[in-house]
Amino acid sequence: MKSGSSGLTTVQITGLFLGIFGLILPFLLPLGTLSFAGQIGLGIFLMAAIFWMFEPIPIYATSMLVIFLQILLLSAQGPMYMDAELPSGEPVELQENTWQIPTNALKDDNTVLVVTEPGKTEPVRVDVVERNGRHVIVHSEELSADQPIVTDTGHRLVNYQPNSYTDYLGTLANPIIILFLGGFMLAGASVKYNLDKNLTRYLLSPFGSKPRFIILGLMLVTAALSAFMSNTATAAMMVTVILPIIAQLEPGDRFKFGLALSVPIAANIGGITTPIGTPPNAIVIAALTDYGKSISFTDWIIVAAPLVIIMLLFAWWLLLVLFPPSVDRFKLDIKGKLNTKPKAIGLYVIFAATVLLWITENQHGIPSSMVAFLPVAALVTGSILNKNDIRNLPWDVLWLMAGGISLGIGMDKTGLAVWMISGFDWGAMGYITLILVFALVAVAMSNFLSNTVTATLMMPLVISLHTSGVMGDSFNLLVTGIVIAVACSLAMALPISTPPNAIAMSTGIIRTKDMARIGVIIGTVGVMLILAYAVFYWPLVTN
Amino acid sequence: MERSDIYILCIEDEQEVLDAVVRDLEKLEEQFPVETANSAEEAREVIEKLLDDGKKVGLILCDHILPGDNGVELLIELHKDERTHDSRKVLLTGQAGLDDTVRALNEARLHHYIPKPWTREELLEVAVNLLTDFVIEQEEDILPYMITLDAEKLSESIRTRRSISDE
Secondary structure (H helix, E strand, C coil), X not given: CCCCCCCCCHHHXXXXXXXXXXXXXXXXXXXXXXXXXXXXXXXHHHHHHHHHHHCCCCHHHHHHHHHHHHHHHCCCCCCCCCCCCCCEECCEEEECCEEEEEHHHECCCCEEEEEXXXXXXXXXXXXXXXXXXXXXXXXXXXXXXXXXXXXXXXXXXXXXXXXXXXXXXXXXXXXXXXXXXXXXXXXXXXXXXXXXXXXXXXXXXXXXXXXXXXXXHHHHHHHHHHCCCCHHHHHHHHHHHHHHHHHCCCCCCCHHHHHHHHHHHHHHHHCCCCCCCCHHHHHHHHHHHHCCCCCCHHHHHHHHHHHHXXXXXXXXXXXXXXXXXXXXXXXCCCCCCCCCCHHHHHHHHHHHHHHHHHHCHHHHCCCHHHHCHHHHHHHHHCCCCCHHHHHCCCHHHHHHHHHHHHHHHHHHHCCHHHHHHCCCCHHHHCHHHHHHHHHHHHHHHHHHCXXXXXXXXXXXXXXXXXXXXXXXXXXXXHHHHHHHHHHHHCCCCCCCCCHHHHHHHHCCCCCHHHHHHHHHHHHHHHHHHHHHHHHHHHHHHCC | CCCCCXXXXXXXXXXXXXXXXXXXXXHHHCCCCEEEECCHHHHHHHXXXXXXXXXXXXXXXXXXXXXXXXXXXXXXHHHHCCCCCCCEEEEEECCCCHHHXXXXXXXXXXXXXXXXXXXXXXXXXXXXXXXXXXXXXXXXXXXXXXXXXXXXXXXXXXXXXXXXXXX
């Protein structure tokens, strides 16, 4: 996050140049087996990763740039591939099993690429008999006179079948993005008609006035709302709830630290609960769905909710131990009255129907993304949201996610993802160690980077571990994906870790060291819990 | 606390009164630098210089009785100037008659009228409220202002305007 004032910081300028350098770097290095398209993909990946880290441009802008570069450089209709044709020809048989082929058809490792089907080639080993200028005489039993071979092995179409540009553009209408659109519109309408505040008021009332239960109530309500709304909007609203409570405390009272920390912690954790809770979930679900491992709304809740509840209770306990309440009771006074105008009632009905249909996906089988179009259509049909409300939706987040999904498609398609995991003996690591390492890396990275970006950068690795099969049968794609999604949301040690953290910190109530201490404890305990769930619980509920 | 580029401008011809205003605004000065002027003429110069430097005038506290053009005339002029149109404008005076006050309300969209004598709490509250509105309306990133200004109102604006989204 940076200030609105113009001008880039030194870090941002460094990032800008590093990113541009990253884009061309793959063409300056010998990268062995990586295809030409893979080099382009790697350049885009490096640029995106650097831009997302240093933020010389906003993170959603990087996402849009990724899509632009992909349609330009990788798509079948882009200038790079639009007229491209794989140069191929039949080998000339001189004697039995002795062939004359063009010099460029022979790779450095003495293989020839046989075209098996359009866009697909298979390397065939040959013995070089004689080189004479433009041709090579080779000996091989596997070549045949009617099977074409690639006559230029350095060509940009070797090992790459470009997909249509619409695949990259289409990520904005990916079902998971539409699911989020539905969620955003429900959330936008809830804010417009103050449903979020009124729900908070009703939901908090059973928790009474004892400080420890008020904190518990605050955390549960924050988590419940942020499971369906943006974590940031929920945290911002909850800050308006806790500020009057904190004003009732003595200036030196340490209990205020606990109160002010409870909101971002619960908002961050709450996002894990449902597919629409937070953008990293979308990145993971989109990638899993592409590999036939779709997970229903209901199943996601079954997977995530038990972990969310334990983490919330642990965080509650931790806050009470570190910052024990000093007073006996509080006055909790949230102003407001339930809006009973027809449009507001319409919203309540649409909200309830949508959420009900979402969480019962397993019972009726209608995909949640289809259900998501119910609020999209109904809220505008009923004029509950107007043109301006539609314009004010967080389109930046939708593009951020679309760019992330698109980057993943490109990395997979160009063979980049598989190339990146090659050269390391993953199988020797063991599945459980792998889960632990992935969870740790995700938590560590997303403390500094956007959660969505962390998921975007890690998911292609998970996918290629699956497709390459290097991990053997023990590898569970679905569980590993869930590990990434959950771990990304458990990073909350720094003000920059998540927007809810930034909001809570900016109130000036919390000290950075308290946030860091609690964030590190939650991250560590979270990783342990993820490991336990990944080994014992998630395999049982996902088949 | 980081200094913002939003300035507070106090215009008052009596140096003692001016000093008192500046002293009362001390809590805000770290983030919102305070500039002073003794006349409308000087105020215009100060504003020109600030705007040339790319700064913003967030809050103008102005006495009515000034040498040369009076306070109400100055505020009307600043309201018409698009560069200071959005600045929050306060008349801090004991001597403005009804006619002048009505003109200030109608033609300068006066945001607040503080009669003399004022209390420090009153002045601070008005300044914090008006600067909060200014920041919500004008600034892209409002988080840096949560500590000094009205955090509740700023959080509420994050909730409704969604200037910050999940990442």
